[in-house]
Amino acid sequence: MGEYERSRTMPAQPEQVFDQAANLGQLDAWLPEALHVDAEDPPAVTVHEDRSGEDTPALLRAQRDQMRLEWGTREQGDYAGWLQVSGIGSGASEVTVHLSFFDAGHDPGEQAVCDALDGSLRRLEEQVRMRVENASG
Template identity: 25%
Template sequence: MEYQGTRTMQASPDEVFAFVSDVRNLPRYLPTTQRAEPQDGERVEGEAQGHHYQADGHFHQDPQNRRLEWGSDGEINYSGTLEVRPGGDSASEVRVHLRFEPDPQRAPNQDMPGEAPSDNQIQEGIDKALESIQNFVEGRGGKEEPSAAT
C-alpha cells in the first residue's frame, strides 16, 4: 500500500529542510509522536501512540538533495521519503511518500499491533503532518492532529 501528499509552503527549501531533518522536531509535526531523539548512526529513539521505540528503524538525511528516508526493521515493514524542492518565489514544495508492505509470515490485518489505521487515517496523518510543517515554517502555529489517531 502506498500513500503520498504534497504541499507548497512560503519558506525557502533550506529553511524547510532544516526544520524537518532535525529529529528533535519530529514530535512537532508527526501525528501521535510525543518524543524523538537521535541515536547512534541513523537511529531514532522516541515515543508514539504511547509506545516506546528504540533503534528499530533508520532515519537517513540527505541534505544535498533535501531528502529524508526512513523505514522499519521490525514486524511492520514500512518506508517513507520526504523531499523538499524549490517552489518558486521563495516557496518550497514538500512531498511525502509512504509505503507499507505486508509481512508474508503474518496473517492479514496482523501487521500492526492493536487496531491498524485505515487508508483514510493514514492519508489524513500525512495531510496533517504537512499542515503542521507549514504552520511552523510559515510562523502560523503548531502541530495539527488528525481527527482519529493514526
C-alpha cells in the same frame, strides 16, 4: 502493500523547509501526534507509538544535498517513507511525503494515513512559518 503520498506548498525556500523538517530535536512538532522519535544515535532511532505503547527500532537519514529525508523500520522491514522538498520559485517550496506499508497488518488504512499526512504537513508548514517570521523579525 499500501502506498500513500501527499504534498503541500510552503511559503519558504527549500533549504529553510528541509532544515526544519530534518531538525531531530523538533520532529515531534510536525510528526503525527501519536509518534515520537528518540534520536540517540542517528541514523538509528527509536519510534514510540502512543496508541500501542510500542517502541520500534528505525532508521532516519537526512540527505541535505538532495533535500530528502528517508526512514523505515530497522529489523522487520514493515514500513518505509520519505519526504522530499522541491523549490517551485518565488520563495516557495513543495513538500511531498510518501509512505509504504509492506505488511498489511501495519497499514492503518487510506483515510487514517492521509489524515495523518495532511496533519503532519500542516504542522510542518506552521513550524516553517514561525522559523521564517523569527528570522526576518
